[in-house]
Amino acid sequence: MSKLIFLDVDGTLVDYHNRIPESAIKAIRQAREKGHLVYVCTGRSKAEMQPELWEIGLDGMIGGNGSYVEHHGQVLMHQLISKEDAALSKKEYKEKLKNYKYPSVSYEIADQIEKRSGTEVRVTVPGHTQRGGSPCPYDRALCTRLGAAAARAIIDEDYGYMIAMVNDKTKRVPLKDVAGKLKTVDPDCQMIKEAKTIGISFGD
Numbered sequence: 001m002s003k004l005i006f007l008d009v010d011g012t013l014v015d016y017h018n019r020i021p022e023s024a025i026k027a028i029r030q031a032r033e034k035g036h037l038v039y040v041c042t043g044r045s046k047a048e049m050q051p052e053l054w055e056i057g058l059d060g061m062i063g064g065n066g067s068y069v070e071h072h073g074q075v076l077m078h079q080l081i082s083k084e085d086a087a088l089s090k091k092e093y094k095e096k097l098k099n100y101k102y103p104s105v106s107y108e109i110a111d112q113i114e115k116r117s118g119t120e121v122r123v124t125v126p127g128h129t130q131r132g133g134s135p136c137p138y139d140r141a142l143c144t145r146l147g148a149a150a151a152r153a154i155i156d157e158d159y160g161y162m163i164a165m166v167n168d169k170t171k172r173v174p175l176k177d178v179a180g181k182l183k184t185v186d187p188d189c190q191m192i193k194e195a196k197t198i199g200i201s202f203g204d
Helices: 022-033 051-055 090-096 105-117 126-131 137-155 190-197
Strands: 004-007 037-041 060-063 068-071 074-078 161-166 169-174
Touching: 022 037, 074 105, 137 161, 137 169
Parallel strands: 004 037, 037 060
Antiparallel strands: 060 068, 068 074, 161 169
16 A cells, blocks of 8 residues: 655755755655655745755655645645734734644644545654653753763863763763764564554555
8 A cells, every 4th residue: 555655854854964865865766666655744945945855756745834735746735824814923823723623734734635645644743753752850861961971072172972871871982983874673673563563654
């Protein structure tokens, strides 16, 4: 069964120097060869999408934080904020949206895609996925320790290191030991199998 795959751009499809890894290009093209549709879902506007991104072979985009939707070159939605809404205060605008059917524009777009494509669409907030939910006290302590260790390295003028936790202690790890090394996931590991069982696609 074909899947709809949505990818963020900055920090996901491109790095923070706006470069597209060859691995990303290869994965997207392989997914499309297998019949899946691949879109970007980004805060970028259409004008901010450099030609190299489209040259990968994307099927379209959801841009402008959900205000612009394009599929195979056809613009399906392009919403602009009205002058009336722009004049409202944040509090007034929130009050206006209080009875809005969807929690956010992501759910509205997902509903429209599902109705038009007949394919189940799930909304995921990447930040929640990456962080595992709201930070707990352990997360806050961990971030403080890592930040303090990084600051100490700067004070010591000890550059070219990343800060890691090893056996519950902060440690300076040379960047040359970690940069450019690919960490792979075993496709037969239990977590991958469980994800596939509930319908999560990895493009294969």
